Amino acid sequence: MKKIFITGALGQIGSELTVKLRDIYGTDNVIATDIRKNESEAAQSGPFEVVDVTDSKTMIEVAKKYNVDTVIHMAALLSATAEANPVFAWNLNMGGLMNALETARELNCKFFTPSSIGAFGPSTLKDYTPQDTIQRPTTMYGVNKVAGELLSDYYYHKFGVDTRGLRFPGLISYVTPPGGGTTDYAVEIYYEAIKNGRYTSYIDKGTFMDMMYMPDALNAIVELMEADASKLVHRNSFNVTAMSFDPEEIAAEIRKHIPSFEMSYNVDPVRQKIADSWPNSIDASAAKEEWGFKAEFDLAKMTADMLEKLGK
Ligand SMILES: NC(=O)c1ccc[n+]([C@@H]2O[C@H](COP(=O)([O-])OP(=O)(O)OC[C@H]3O[C@@H](n4cnc5c(N)ncnc54)[C@H](O)[C@@H]3O)[C@@H](O)[C@H]2O)c1
Numbered sequence: 001m002k003k004i005f006i007t008g009a010l011g012q013i014g015s016e017l018t019v020k021l022r023d024i025y026g027t028d029n030v031i032a033t034d035i036r037k038n039e040s041e042a043a044q045s046g047p048f049e050v051v052d053v054t055d056s057k058t059m060i061e062v063a064k065k066y067n068v069d070t071v072i073h074m075a076a077l078l079s080a081t082a083e084a085n086p087v088f089a090w091n092l093n094m095g096g097l098m099n100a101l102e103t104a105r106e107l108n109c110k111f112f113t114p115s116s117i118g119a120f121g122p123s124t125l126k127d128y129t130p131q132d133t134i135q136r137p138t139t140m141y142g143v144n145k146v147a148g149e150l151l152s153d154y155y156y157h158k159f160g161v162d163t164r165g166l167r168f169p170g171l172i173s174y175v176t177p178p179g180g181g182t183t184d185y186a187v188e189i190y191y192e193a194i195k196n197g198r199y200t201s202y203i204d205k206g207t208f209m210d211m212m213y214m215p216d217a218l219n220a221i222v223e224l225m226e227a228d229a230s231k232l233v234h235r236n237s238f239n240v241t242a243m244s245f246d247p248e249e250i251a252a253e254i255r256k257h258i259p260s261f262e263m264s265y266n267v268d269p270v271r272q273k274i275a276d277s278w279p280n281s282i283d284a285s286a287a288k289e290e291w292g293f294k295a296e297f298d299l300a301k302m303t304a305d306m307l308e309k310l311g312k
Pocket residue numbers: 007008009010011012013014033034035036051052053054073074075076077078092114115116117167168169170171172177178179180181183
């Protein structure tokens with residue numbers, strides 16, 4: 001990766017990824033794009049262009065202007081938001097991905113886009129979900145993610161585009177708020193613990209989902225993109241995870257730092273249904289074997305860091 005083009009660069013992942021990639025590869029070599037512009041470090045600290053990913057002409061023009069050799073495609077509608085507007089989600093998630101893949105093909109770029117634990121469904125083995133298994137998701141987001149994994153594979157086999165991807169679990173961070181996913185509760189809980197000492201969870205106790213702290217997710221992207229291509233068998237869909245917990249376990253961990261923290265429940269049936277259709281925990285052994293994936297943060301270490309950073 002020498003000249004990197006990022007879509008959706010002001011989102012939860014993109015905003016931190018842009019800053020990290022600028023540190024590694026040089027400020028002028030990371031072109032952040034999004035449908036909007038704001039005052040964030042990602043938008044202000046280096047090249048930034050407004051690009052709507054459904055507008056293929058502008059996307060290719062901007063990528064050509066900077067002569068990029070890598071496309072990192074982050075713009076998407078997330079699980080809960082996509083369920084509220086499935087047709088819009090299909091058009092943005094599939095149309096945007098197709099345009100980003102075409103940009104990579106035309107400019108002979110390396111390509112990265114994330115899949116998700118949402119690419120699994122109720123008929124998938126729920127515990128220690130294997131890398132290669134049944135994928136029959138019941139959400140529009142999941143349908144988009146499975147199709148995206150396959151489309152990325154197709155561009156590799158058909159056109160030789162060096163496509164790579166990760167199935168991310170819920171990502172937890174303190175920089176940019178999450179954008180409408182089912183696992184957002186695990187971010188909100190830290191903000192509310194610091195601000196009000198209590199949290200009302202929309203996900204029920206006993207609902208286990210995989211999670212990862214943002215620094216581990218960013219490292220995983222860089223490591224996968226820099227990995228030796230000849231070692232990659234599962235190019236576009238590596239299971240990665242750092243921990244699996246339910247709302248009670250994260251609350252108990254927070255109480256180690258804020259003993260008076262109170263937890264209550266007001267379950268949202270839409271997001272609970274999505275969560276119930278996802279695995280309890282996934283098996284990341286293919287990522288470990290093929291390119292050396294590892295996560296530094298478990299629940300205890302992440303909680304200590306989140307509360308310290310948000311406390312400031
Ligand atoms: N955050 C997570 O926990 C998580 C987990 C698994 C997978 N993912 C995947 O990672 C990717 C990025 O997720 P995120 O959490 O950063 O999302 P986000 O919702 O925080 O950010 C998405 C960004 O895309 C931008 N965008 C929306 N429509 C656009 C358009 N038409 N053109 C250009 N930009 C547009 C938004 O302005 C926003 O800045 C997505 O593919 C998502 O499915 C995220």
